[in-house]
Structure formats: C-alpha cells, structure tokens
Amino acid sequence: MQSVEARRALVERLQRRAVEAPVWYRIQLAALALLGFSVLAGSLIGAFGMSVGLIVALAALKPALLAHLFKLVLIPLIFGYSVLRALWVRIEPPDGYRLAPGEAPELQAEVERIRRAAGAPPLAGIVIDTELNAAAASVPRLLGLLGHRHFLVLGLPLMQALSCEQLAAVIAHEFGHLGGGHGRFGAWIYRVRLSWFRLLQALEARQAWASGMFQRFFGWYAPYFNAYSFVLARENELAADRIAARVSGGGQALADALARTCVLDGRLHQGFFPALDQAAEQQPQPPERLYRDIGAALRHAHTDDAQWLDRALDRDLGLEDTHPPLRIRLQALKAQPMPLDEPAQSAAERLLGPLLPRLEQVFSERWRAGVQEQWTARYQQRQAQRDRIAVLAQAERSPEQELEYLLLAGNFQPGDQDQLPELQAAVARAPQLLEGHLRLGASLLDRDDPAGEAHLRRAMALEAACTGAVLERLYGFHQARGEHQAAEQVQAEFLAWQDAQRELDAHRFRLSSDDSFLPHGLSDQALASLRHALASVGNVRRAWLVRKVLGAGAQGDHYLMLVQWRGLVFSRSRALQRLVDAIELPGSFQVLDSGDRRRYASALRRQAGMPVWTRGR
Template identity: 40%
Template sequence: MESRQGRRARMERLERQYEAAPGAYRVRLALWAGLGYAVLASGLVVAAGLCITLIVLATSRPLEDWRIAFPIILLGVLAITLLRALWFRSSPPEGYPLGPGEAPALREEVERIRREVGAERLHGIVIDAGLNAAAAHVPDGFGLRQRHYLVIGLPLLQLLDRRELSSVIAHEFGHFHGGHGRFGGWIYRVRVSWRRLLEGLSAQGTTSQLFFWFFRWYAPRFEERSMVLVRRQEYAADAMAARVAGAAPAASALARVHLASDWLERRFWPELLRPAHVQSHPPAQVHLQLARALADWRERQDRVPARVREEQPGPDDTHPGLAQRFAALGVDLDITLARPGPAAAPAMLGAALLDRLEQRFSRQWLEAARPGWEARHRAAQEAERRLQVLADAARRTPDEWLEYAALLEEHRPATDPVPVYREGVRQRPSHAAGHGRLGILLLRQGQHAEGLEHLERAMRLMPSLAPSLLGELDDQLRAMSENDSLLAAVRKLHQAFGQQVEAPPPGEEDFQPHALEDEPLQAIRRVLAGHPRVVAAWLVRQKAPGLSVLPHYLLLLEWGGSVASEQAALPRLSGQLTLPGTFSVLTTTERTPSLTRLRARAGEPFYRR
C-alpha cells in the first residue's frame, strides 16, 4: 500500500506540471477522461450488439436451447449498468427552496453579485442546515443541460457578517462562471460517473469483471489528476470573492468557516449530546441553541491558531489548505481576525423566515436524532452501572484504572479524575491515550510542565493522536493569558508532531462484525432514512487504539449525491447518530485499500434505500 507521503509527493508533482503548462495539462486531463469514455462506449456497443444479435438469433428460428436466455440477460444487465453511468437524474439540492417573494434582501444581494461576476442565471436558492455554501450543478439526462442552484447554510448566515457572506456567494458564483465552469462541470460529472460505475459493476457477476478491474485501476488515477484542477478552481473562486468583496472579508470568511466547522465537530455537537446521560429525550430547539452558540463563538474567536497555520492539505483533499488560500489572496495568515459586524441572517432572511427555518431544521434534527439519543441514554445508564462496579472494586487491573478514570471524567464532572489517570498510566506506562487525557487535564489545572510532558509522551507512543491533541492544546492556549514559555513549548510540539495526520492503516484483523442487536440497528436506519443521499451503509466494529471505554464502530456510507452535499451533510448526520460506543463515519467516495478491506469484512449492507 502506498503511503500518504508518497501520494502527497505525487500530487505536488502534478501541481508543478499544471503550473508549468495549464493548457497542456487540461488537454491531457481531457484525454484521460476520453479514455474512460472510449472503454465505456466500446463495452456498451459490444454488450448491446451481442445482446441484440442473440435476441435476433433466438427469435428467427425455433428455440432449441433455452439456456441462450442467460447470456442475453447478462449482456443486457451489463449494457444497462454502463448506460446508467452516463445518465444523471435531475433533482434539486436538499433543503428549503426559497419561494417567490421570500428573503428579498438575500435575493437582491445574490443577483447583484451574479451580475457583477457575469455568471449564468440561477434556477433557485436553497437554504439548508449545514455550515457551508455550494454551487450545485444539476445535470439533466446525459448532462447536455444543467440547472444551477445556490445552496446556503442557515448556520453560515448566522456566523458571517454581510461582507463575509458576499465573499462566499461570489466564491460560489466563481464556480458557475465562464469556460472554467463548463470544463470543470464536465470533469466533475466524469468523476461522479466513474464512482457510480464502479459501484454498479461491483454488484454484478463475472460478465462485468473485466470492466470492473479496468475502472478500479482507472478511476483513482483520473481522480488524482483531476484533483489539481478542482483545487485550481477553488483558487479562481477565491480570487472572484476577493474581487467582489475584498481580500480581507474573503480571508476572514474562509478562516471563520474553517474554525467554526472544527469547533462544531469537536465542541458543540459533543456538548449537545452530553445531556443524554441523564435525559431520555433530545432537545427540541437545537438550531436556536446553535445560533446562540455561534454568536458567542464568533465574538470570542479573534485569531487563527497555530495548528491551522501549519496544516497542509492531504492528497485526497479537494480544497487547498488555509495557508495556501491566504497566500493566493495576498493576506498574512498570522492575523488577528477583525471583530465581525452583525450576523447576516436577520437582515438577509427577515425575522419571520429566520424563525420558520430554525423551527423547521430543529424539527428535522429532532426526528432524526430521537432514536440515537434514546440508544445513547441507555448506553449511559449501562456506563453508570459499570462506573459503580469499578468504584466498589477492591482491586483494579491497569486497564480498569484507565476505564474508571474515563468514566469519572465523562459522568462525574465534580470529581477530579487526575489521580485515577495517574495511577492508570503508572501501571500501564505504554498507554498513549491515557497519557494524552492526563496531559490535557493537567494543562487545564495549570500544571503546564507535567501536562506537556504527558502529551509529548502520548504523541511519541502513538503519533496518530497528534492532530487531536495539538488541537486540544490550541484550545487551551486560547483560554489562557499570555504565557511565553508555554507558547514556546507548544510550538516545539507542533514542529515535532504537526505533520502527523493519520493513523497507520488498519489491517483486516482490526475489523470485526458489529454484533449489535436489532434495536440499535433500527435506530441507525431511521437516521439514515432521513438523508436521501445515503444509498447504502455498512457497519463494523474496530479494535480501538488506546483508551476505549466502549467499542469503536466504523459506519461506511455509499453517498449518492455530490461531493459538496456530502461534505455539508456528514457533520449533521454524525451529530444525529448514536451507537453504544464511539464511532467514525466514512464514505465510499475515497477509495483506499483499507476501505476496501472494511467493506469486504462488513459483508452485505445493513441498510439500503
């Protein structure tokens, strides 16, 4: 298996090739796309031709051997599968489509920016529940016509001020603009076609295996080469945002969305789920809570932390890193974010529509979250019983000491778990996550030297913990007064471990059957049913590295929508799910050997739409 560093080096080489000769690179990319279409068309002609020939032969003379029906059926299925890869079903993006007369201020601003950019007319504006915006190209049939939609997340309107929002809208119109939009749209459709074709062929029999093996070799290579163009389109869209709204608002919008997305995933949604320990039903007004939390966060977040300044895009990231995007805009990344103006939502949407959207999205979240919340509540009750057993135990093993510490931290906020963690890592000094949790808690208590010592040890024992631990460190620094010695020590850790971006790929033995009862599975199915783009889902249990109180699950989704809709919806979907343990949500969009092993280990999907 090729390393992530190897793939990154190859992406950097492709970037240099594009820089040296953009036109030639686009021609080569078009030829790569043409190779796939040539194989697809050849297979379609051969399959359909043979199928028709066999039908003619079977109907032109008395049927002597009924077994001729089998190759006719197999060839027909193969032809339909290949044809389906070229066909696009037209459906508007998910969310709330603005009706005539709704949100006139937002419509006026969108139309002003559209004219200034010179983009094509929109077929609609859609408000969804994500902290994101997207230019949605919806092709009809074989993609000869496209419908254009602008998707804007309600949380985005509540996070950004008017100038920042204008820069985001201009950025998205940059994706609709001119020849860049047409060629880029075609490349996007080709990427989707090959993903869909692989999924269809993998479910077929031996007749389609030749095409399956070709496209399994071809599709990742085409995606890798097209990734360069996808990232370049982001730079061009950023430049459009700076031209319309100014470089400073464009840069601050990028930084706020990046930081707020991270904060929502690591802070807001976990804290929202915490009451499930004692409360059997989920909160009813989630999007009102979200609006208030975003308002408070945007007032407190005044700088770009060190960990973001050092982040580099992975080889599979469709967007450049924040540092690269700031450099392209000519803005210093080491900036203090200007105090934002009033959030755009009230003025752009109006009070009445804003209230209706908050109520609508809260009801949708409540309906999808209720089954998972109830399962989480039952799991918390089990954890309480386990906590009592460990508290009453006369003796504990090293793993039980660490489990006890984690349960205390999670379920007894008034009790200091530090002494229990200390005893756990004393008995099990190689336990990386135990050192990590202890280090963070000591840092919060002001014991900086000892805390940093445990954090460094955790990252040396398990480098894959570095991203989350460095993120926790930056969060702690924001809450502290200036401390030059501590800041210098943290920078040293960033230099030593900042490039650690992923865990070693799991082996097949790390994936086990999920062993869940029907009730929690039904709860997950109900959540997935609320997301129409989820086509199928697989679930396995993984041997969790480090400290694990409950089992860790991997949920693999086949996503039937665009990459943009996937990126916008997955954080919300993850927040609605609850399993009796920790979990990660992955999609089949990224094709890696570890995901292939995971899917093979999972067997048949437990959910299909």
C-alpha cells in the same frame, strides 16, 4: 493509486508539468477524462452493436438461420441490458430544504444577482442544509452526457454566522466553480471529478455482476483521475476566489468569510458540540431548538477565537483537500483577516426573514427525532455509571475494578483535574483491559504527548473493531503536529484497513460453494421475535437459519435464512424484500430461496437441520 507515497509523487510531478508545460498537462487531463466516458459508451455500443451485427450477418447469409440462432443473438443483448442497468444510476439532488419559487425572495434575488455577475449557468434550485458550509452541486444527466443541473447549497449555520457581504462573497466563490471562475475546461473537469466519485459510490451499493465489473474499473480510474486533476482543482479554488473578489468589490469580504468560517468550525467542534454531549449526561431530553442555539453561539465572540484562527493559518491540508491552505488563499486575495466582530445583522436574518425561525424549528425537530433514542440511552447510562461509582467507592477494589473506577470517575471530573498519574498506574496493573489503553492513549495525545500512540495501538491489538477510530485519531494527531510523513504512514494503514474491510464485507454477502455454516445460536427471545415476523408475512411455509463462518477480522455475525414459499409467488424479489423488511436479527443477514442457488440452498438446509419456523406448528 497504489500508495500515499505514489500519489504524492504523481501530484508533485504533475504540479511541475502544469507550470512547465500547461498546454500538454491539460491535453493529458482531457484525454484521461474522456477515457472514462469512452469506457461507458464503448461498453454499450459494443454490446448492442454486436447483436445488430449478428442479426445483419445472419439475415444476409441465410435468413432461416436467424430463427434457429436467436438465442445467440440474445447473449450480447442481455449483456448490453445488464451494462445499461448497472450504469443507470440515479444521482439525487443535494439533501436539504429546497426553496420554492417566491420563498425567501430577498435571498433568491441576491443569489440571482451574484449568479449573473459571476457568469454562472442558471440554477435548478437553492437548497438550505445544516452544515457550516456552502457548495455548488452539479447533478449529471445520464452520467453528464446530457449536461448537468446545478444547485446552490447554503448551510443555515453559515448564514447565521456571516454578514450579507461575507455570504455574498462565498456564494460568488461557489458560482465560480460553475463556469464563471475558471473557464469552460476547468468547470468541466470540476464536474467530471464529482461525477466519477458519485458514480463509484452508487456502483458500490449495487450487487449485480455488471456493476462489479465497472466498480473495479472506476475503483482504479476515479482515484487516478483525482490525483491527475488535483493540480487543476487547487487552481480552480484560487480562480473561484478571484471571481468572488471581483464580484464582491475586493477580496476583503471573502477573506473575512474564510477566516470566520475556520474559526467557527473550531468553535463548534471544540466547544459547542462537546458541551452538547455533556448536556446528554445531565438532562433526560435533547434541546428543542438546537439550530437557534447554534446560531446564537456562532454570532457571539469567543475568547479562543484568536487561537483557532492562528491554528487555521498554520494548518497545511496536504493532498487530502483540494482547497489550498487558508494562508495561501489570503495571500492570493492580498487581504488580511479583520478582527472577528459580531455582525450587526446576520445574512440569515436579512435574507431569510420569516423563513429563518421556521427553518430553525424544522431542522431542530428532525435532529431531535433522530437523536431522541440515543440521547435517552446516554442519559440512562450516565445514571447507571453514577450508581456503579457509588458501589465501587465503598468496596475494596481489584486492579481491574480500580481501573474501572478511575474510568467511570473520569467521566464526571472537571476538565482541569489531572487524573493522568492514577490512570497510568492503573493501566500498568491491568494491561489487558481495552478501555484503559483507549483512555490513556487519548489523554496523552490531548497533552501533545506522542507516548499515547503506543497505548492506542495496544488497544487496536486487543480489539480490531477500534482500528478505524484509532487510525483516524493518530492521523489527526500527526497532522496537527506537522508530521506529514508519519501522517501519511497512518493514512496508508487506514486505506489498507479499509480495503480489507471492503473485502470482508464482500465475502460476508457473497454466496460461495466454499461457505461454512454454524448453528444460529439465537436466544429464545430473539427466536420468538423472528417467528412472529415470519408469521406476519404470511406466505412462508418453512424457514431455516444458520450463521455464516466469516474470516478473521470480521466484526459481528452474519445470518443466512432459507425460506420455502407457501402457495404461488408471482415476484420472488418482492417477497424476499418483504421478509428483509420484517425481520430483525442481531447482525447482518440475507434471505434467499432455492430459486437460483439450488445446490447452495441444499447445503444450507442440511447444515441447519430442523427449520426455525414451520407454518401451522
């Protein structure tokens, strides 16, 4: 889509069409869905069919020509092979803990009971992950041409927070998406939407020229198909709600689950996780049983639950989410959210049994291992900040130091202590400091003061690297205030920024005769580490290193290393990959040899001058 406004106009037009001419809308949607498959199949059939046609024609005209023009026959075959490789994307099943047969038998029996009642197809597996969510994941076989494998994904925090009746209604809703809730056509469109986006993401990770060709097509097609099918996707959610109400004996259980999930999401992201961040500043080690703690926090009531529920009922998701707003879903279910009482026994306790503490331990240990380094660095940073505050408190401070002192002290002040007047004065005296505008802008927005936007935009002008985070913050601010036009303008800025970043990233890794290079500029320590890595690989004779000149707005350095091999190398791609795995540089980098790009390699070598590494020296 060209813009947010164009997408909104298209969706609104299609909403009217779906009501006034539902059959015609579905025909158009089906034709658009088939267009994507036609492009894939047509590319393969055309490529291989051309080769077969040439062979048949040459054999019919003069068989002797076939030997002389064999290379001509190979050209479409090579093209077809490149297309096939570009599209041969393995889409993995959802991440998480996959239940083995017979494991958590009560949960598996309950899921199977609900699946049969909902009329959904058989499952390939049940996966438990760490999200406060549930999902029906369909993994396509050969891009969906050979059907799909279906998985049910259940978040452990969700199971810890809901009763068995509420979880059953949520599971029935997810099964509604797999065919029981909105018919064969709706289920097919639901899976096609997911398949195109997952294919596009996989193609974006590829660098082959054929992948780029399809990436450009699906870069247009997938968002357009998403907008075209948005109307049906929203109806699919309501249809899945209806089947959940039928399976669970009424809509109240699902209504309670929906309301409770919205409340608990606010509780986690506005209460539990900020408190966890604060803990990183106070204790040197992360907690050992995070997911046990999350379960306890979700089960117990909170004084702000009613406030978070009111916010969820008032929230309008616009065109960014195919789920209708909570109030619309509750109205369709003809139900009101009941008081958020703590369940006497959670679904996790009842259905997982002895597996529950083991999952809490496994997920907690994985999380702990992943955050350990960052947690320790955060704790040490806070200790250093305390020391710096003590130094600044005893000194006569310049305007810059005064702002630094306020920013550091603000990290340790209680939330109800108002630092805003001093912060505004300090930023006015030192307007060139990025951190001041970021803190002041965020503080004003937290107070629902739109004046904070100017400070965040000033921070964006001072440092382009914060553009994405600033625009996301502004989008959330305008959405929360119901200022949808302003939110769409910010979203359009964000999408344009994303496009620019993608182009910068593509230029970063694209090799062109127009590329310019600079000396590598590595420190002695970084250079010594690089040489040690090159020595450990063993088959590099010499290596040259340069920095690539990037365009305006690019973040960080990009290095190019040219290597000359020592001895015979049977697989250049594997040898280059070993180097990539062994090397660490303070930025992104590429490693190449002169096998494919001799002129480019010669220019790089001339610019680099002396090698950074020569074996034996």
